[in-house]
Amino acid sequence: MKTAVVTGSAGGIGTATVAAFEGAGFTVHGVDRGESFPALDRLDALVCAHGISGRRLGDGPVETCTEAGWDAVLDANLKSVFLYAKQAIPALRANGGGAIVTLSSALGLVGGDDDFATHAYAASKAGVIGLTRAMAVTYARDGIRVNCICPGTVETPFVDGYLEKFHKHEIDKVRQELHARQPVGRMGRPDEIAHLALYLCSKEAEFVTGSSMTIDGGWTAM
Secondary structure: OOEEEEEOOOOHHHHHHHHHHHHOOOEEEEEOOOOOOOOOOOOOEEEEOOOOOOHHHOOOOOOOOOHHHHHHHHHHHHHHHHHHHHHHHHHHHHOOOEEEEEEOOHHHOOOOOHHHOOHHHHHHHHHHHHHHHHHHHHHHHHOEEEEEEEEOOEOOHHHHHHHHHHOOOOHHHHHHHHHHOOOOOOOEOHHHHHHHHHHHOOHHHOOOOOOEEEEOOOHHHO
């Protein structure tokens, strides 16, 4: 039986990813904030589904973003991917290969707009794309494929928390605005991201590596 480690497993995309991989027959080890990488006899896939926005840490435009907020966001979103991959690669190599899937963002590809002026977040997610591509080239010879998913706005508990903190008196209005931002007229669902991750770790995706796959309802195409 194949084994996967999924980070950020306690909610949103991570929880949906655990369910999708278990449904496909994987033994899944979920890891969330503050938990260490498990020691495994076998590893076939690592999905880094964790991340923070940084808004609560002072992330925003460069001129208002605090240095502490910048460091916290880069550590949580980029350095952590490096650390998880560093632990996973020897185990994947020992198993004859496998797959790593990282989670970036549509904001790692485009600048966004003033409503999404979170510069540390955008920098961290662009960094994830760069790290993904570099690892894909280096570890292809070991049979390890590395790909990145770039979601648009996904309806998760994270979005609920954002609305409660920053738009407490207009939650329904802003939620509808978030839906309407995408050409398809709605936010994404966690299970849609999860099943793309599952595909990238499947036999059917054995020729796919170094890719950054956008799944954003057409937002970056506008």
